Amino acid sequence: MSLHLILFLAFGAVCVAGAVNLLAQTHPINSALSLIAVMAALAGEYLLLGAEFVAAVQVIVYAGAIMVLFVFTIMLLNAGEEEHTRGSRVAIMLGVPGMLLGSILVAWVVLRHSGTEPVAAGALPGDPQAIAQLLFHEFLLPFEITSVLILIAIMGAVVLASKPEAVQKRKEH
Amino acid sequence: MVPLSYYLVLSGILFACGVTGFLIKRNIITIFMSIELMLNGVNLSFVAFAAHWHALAGQVFVFFVMVVAAAEAAVGLAIIIAVYRTRETLNVDQVNLLKL
Numbered sequence: 001m002s003l004h005l006i007l008f009l010a011f012g013a014v015c016v017a018g019a020v021n022l023l024a025q026t027h028p029i030n031s032a033l034s035l036i037a038v039m040a041a042l043a044g045e046y047l048l049l050g051a052e053f054v055a056a057v058q059v060i061v062y063a064g065a066i067m068v069l070f071v072f073t074i075m076l077l078n079a080g081e082e083e084h085t086r087g088s089r090v091a092i093m094l095g096v097p098g099m100l101l102g103s104i105l106v107a108w109v110v111l112r113h114s115g116t117e118p119v120a121a122g123a124l125p126g127d128p129q130a131i132a133q134l135l136f137h138e139f140l141l142p143f144e145i146t147s148v149l150i151l152i153a154i155m156g157a158v159v160l161a162s163k164p165e166a167v168q169k170r171k172e173h
Numbered sequence: 174m175v176p177l178s179y180y181l182v183l184s185g186i187l188f189a190c191g192v193t194g195f196l197i198k199r200n201i202i203t204i205f206m207s208i209e210l211m212l213n214g215v216n217l218s219f220v221a222f223a224a225h226w227h228a229l230a231g232q233v234f235v236f237f238v239m240v241v242a243a244a245e246a247a248v249g250l251a252i253i254i255a256v257y258r259t260r261e262t263l264n265v266d267q268v269n270l271l272k273l
Binding site: 023061069087091154157 | 174175176177178179180181182183185186187189190191192193194196197198199200202203205206207209210213216217220221223224229230232233235236237239240241242243244245246247248250251252253254255257258263264266
């Protein structure tokens, strides 16, 4: 067993354990913390694949910025334990075995029919320079469109989250 | 050396966990986090395929997925705050104004 495989299995185990813990926990703050663990372990997987810049962005943007937003909202709304109704208990009883069956089926098909040629550690060096070349030449138009998307998202978030009285006051002025 | 299929299986497991969380969770914030988990599973298969086919465009796509996820998180959490303000609950079973 090579070191590469051992590292892959270690990070993968953290990923799966965090994802299952996200489902098992009833308090949203615990789910958020296990999701951060999943994202940090995924950054390790990206490093194994040679995508250094993607790994750094994963930690900074996903595990950093987006999850801080989630934790902030959980704290702001003082979210407590989730309550279950009869319908949601039925969903758990049917959903968990269904998910297990589905993922076993997908794993079986992928392991059976996809190519088994190995991916070397750092097979494709994704250094910032090469990615910037692609991003600012070939993908320039999508890049500009995403900047417009971000602007719209900022304005939408401000409008949605501002208090209704504040909007009313702004209209009167 | 790790086969490509191992990465795909891991990404499939993460996606399946996300789908299950989306279906069985009743807290609207946890449901939202399950969606992020699904996006992460897809990102892993993007990066794995990029390494396998030697196409750096796969890694650029991951950035676009992250940007869309960030925009979605900002707008979605603002919607959650607005829902909490009007309904005073985070349980999706109690947000049933459109139900017959």
